Amino acid sequence: MNRYDPFNILKTKEKSIGKPPGTLVYSGSFPDVVIRIEIICYDSEKINNYLLNETGELKKLLQEASNSKQKYWINIIGLHSPDLIRLIGQQLNIHSMDLEDIIHMSQWSKMEIYREYLFSVFKMIYLKEERIIHEHLSMIRRGNILITFQETAGDVFGYVRERLQDPKGKLRISDSAYLYYTLLDAIIDEYLVVINQISINFNNIELQILEESDPSKEEIYRLRKELLYLSNSITPLTDSLRKFMARENPYFDRDLAPYYQDLYENLNQMINGIRGYREMSNGLHEMQMSNAGMKMNQTMMTLTIFSVIFIPLTFLTGVFGMNFLFMPGLNEPSAFTIFVITCLGVAAAMLGYFKLRRW
16 A cells, blocks of 8 residues: 555645745655666667666766667666756756656656657556555656656566567567557556456455455545545546647657557556446445444344333333232232243243244
8 A cells, every 4th residue: 555645735745835846855755765776778689787876877878878879778766866866857958847747746647748858757556465556657758768767666667677688579679669668558557457456355345245244444445545546547647648649749659559559448448447446335335334234223123122022021020019018919929920920921922923023
């Protein structure tokens, strides 16, 4: 589950309130992550993987990469260093407002097209040990360079890295446009995995309710909140992807149009699925409340039956318990036995009556 509330926009914006636009202030929940710079440099013939430890090395690398024929995937882990983000912006001529969006967690998914670069923001949502992890992810694509920015270690790009090792794979022989598509495809595929896990959790809760056990109300509420956050992550991405495909721009390779269309259809299918699961969550909540009401009614009915049975017994006890000097039967040796038998008979008659009426 996410470590911060994604709907608390004020919390993610409060550090930048009153500051000029474009001010770089990290608003996430991972200020202590060790910053890592992962480099994958490749072409159809060879591939190199290595790490950079200093920002000075990154500056030199960006200068070399801009003049190279190889493709570069630079993955930045850790967004709490404004100096590092500012350095990348200066080297690649990235607008300060886009740099601000890289480290502002409240920014929704979008794809911004500029003359010199393509800037994107996505919500990377994935499972980690059956927990749903939310992470802010940004991408900058400029020429043969693709830079991804993520908050902390762990992502959904494992199989992309594996595919890059194949010298005959399409990733190796294609330009950065195909790498960009592949990373976006990995993000969207993981949405499906998360939605499937939520579906399994809902089915388990439904079985518990039908079996009249008592599932956790907190679990239903958490899943409903996860669905809402998924919807808020996927819907803007769907709109941005539709505009990206509709506009003539240098970053949309028409040869990849069928692939992007497939992503768009998957996103629409997810949105409809999320709507269905949200309706299901409302139905499960109502079913749980109905079961609770039925249990309460059964309890009240049981108490009512006992009360009705004991009303005549209490009346008889009150009558014969009155302190009169002369009362018929007080002097009879078997009076108490007759009284007890009479009370048991009345109780048995009333129980038989309720059973006959099926109350």
